[in-house]
Amino acid sequence: MLSSISGSVGAATESNYCAANSFLDSFGAYRQSIGLPGISVGLGMISEVGFLHENPETEAVLLRKGVHPFTEEELLQILDNALTPPPGDTTMAMDERIGGDHYLQGHVLTGLELHGFQKSRDAGFMRGMTVFEDPRCSFIAGAFANSKDMSSANNSLGNGSTGGYPHAIAAELAANDNSSVPSDSLIEAIQSVVIDRIATLLLVDSKHLQRDTLLGDFGMESMLAAEFRSDMFRAFKAEVPFAVLMDKRAKIRTVAELIGKGLLEEK
Secondary structure (H helix, E strand, O other), X not given: OEEEOHHHHOOHHHHHHHHXXXXXXXXHHHHHHOOOOOOEEEEOOEOOOHHHHHOHHHHHHHHHOOOOOEOHHHHHHHHHHHHOOOOHHHOOOXXXXXXXXXXXXXXXXXXOOOHHHHHHHHXXXXXXXXXXXXXXXXXXXXXXXHOOOOHHHHHHOOOOOEOOEOHHHHHHHHHOOOOOOOOHHHHHHXXXXXHHHHHHXXXXXXXXXXXXXXXXXXXXXXXXXXXXXXXXXXXXXXXXXXXXXXXXOOEHHHHHHHHHHHHHHHO
């Protein structure tokens, strides 16, 4: 069965697609558990052929996320490996705490290579990556962190924050006098994070983004908007309406004001 990496580390905005692929992964493991053949291959980003090849704008979004594509030839090698049973003498009983070896025999996960993500990081663009927060990927996250000093990057992602927010925003939130209207200083603090996230998402210098910058001028389209909404939720636990991001008149300050109001309501 051809599954997707989204079955393991998908986005909340694709819940139906993630659920369908997660079923395929579990079904492969189930068939293995009852002695029947079955394997689910969770595919990552494939270049040269298929949907991405025919839709370069979608491929560009994934590249900006740091997803590393593999080629048609590599895809065929993955399928060949998946269909080749392991030697009998190398099969070992697995720790029952992770459910037995049928889970490993029934699922092949691809697409977690971090070459593209490292390239973006080395160019100065560091984004949060949900997969790094998943305990199942702790070894990958550790290897990535050890490949370069991550102290400055972690700060940009909001680690070391207060109440889940960066320190500057937490301080301004506490000092906000009005319970429903965000102060200018709170909006300014939020804007700095919003600008940093948009600059990283679009791979543009943050100096080109100001409070009155129109998001439409930088090609904010549906897939970018979905990624940006996820970034904002991870940073602030606040919802930014999709319709606002797709409005050609929407400015960075508009987004910051919406987030500020949401934070005050939560407070």
